[in-house]
Amino acid sequence: MSQAWILSESAFLRSLLGPRPFFRDTALLYAELSSPDEARLRQGIQRLVRHARIPHTLDIDFQWDATFAQHVAGVAYVHLSQIRLPMSMLGHSERCAYALAHEVAHHVLGLHDRAVGARILPRYGDTPAGVKALERLTDLTVFQLGLGALLMSGAYWQEAEGGITRAGYLSDDELRQALLEYAQQERLTGADLESQLSPNGRRVMLGR
Incomplete structure (x- = not known):
């Protein structure tokens, strides 16, 4: 069932968004996002936004927020053109x-809210299941934007107390299927994928 869903929703997203190139600046992006220099960090954020081809890139405001619930990884305020992260x-x-x-993908889907609503609402209505379906579609959109290696690499992280946190709405198997489906459409090689996956991402890809 997961594979059929990946194939059908990926086809829908390709028809909606058109072909998108694979993001190949992962190492540079990670360096920018780990920098203590606020200007360089924002440069990395804009790198992602530009790759996603969101109109009026400079109008998207980014802010840190100290008040997030522990399980919330970020929030996209699409109509306010804002992204907030803890x-x-x-x-x-x-x-x-x-x-x-993930939040950039929310902005991209927001540009096509009628088509996305027509895809989800007849199946789920305005229910928690519909919200979950939108979040799953958003994660899949990340792959169709060519940013799937970032999702694979950041799905797991180790907390300070030693515990492991798992984020996201797609299972490990669905992450692998989504990346391979995108790679097949874009004619990417295994070396192309591996070059943009972190060690964490490679472990997810290999099922370890």
Whole structure:
């Protein structure tokens, strides 16, 4: 069932967004997001936004927020052109890139809200299941934007007390299927994918 869903929703997103190139500046992005220099950090954020081809890139405001609930990785205020992330992500480049990619995807889907609503509402209505379906579609959109390696690499992280946190709305198997589906459409090689995956991302890709 997961594979059928990946195939059908990926086809829908390709028809909606068109082909999108693979993001190949992962190492540079991680360096920018781990920088203590606020200007360089924002440069990394804009790098992601530009890659996603969101109109009026400079109008998207980014802010840290110290008041987030522990389980919230970020919030996109689409109609306010704003992204907010918890301050706990400061200095954690893979976690930060993961959350940013997801919130940027929310902005991209917001540009097509009628088509997305027509896809989800007849199936789920205005229910918690509909909200979950939108979040799953948003994670899949990250892959169709060419940013899937960021989602793979940031899905797991180790907390200070030693525990492991798992983020996101797609299972590990769905993450692998989504990346491979995108790679097939864009004719990417295994070396292309591996070059943009962090060690964490490679472990998810290999099912370890």
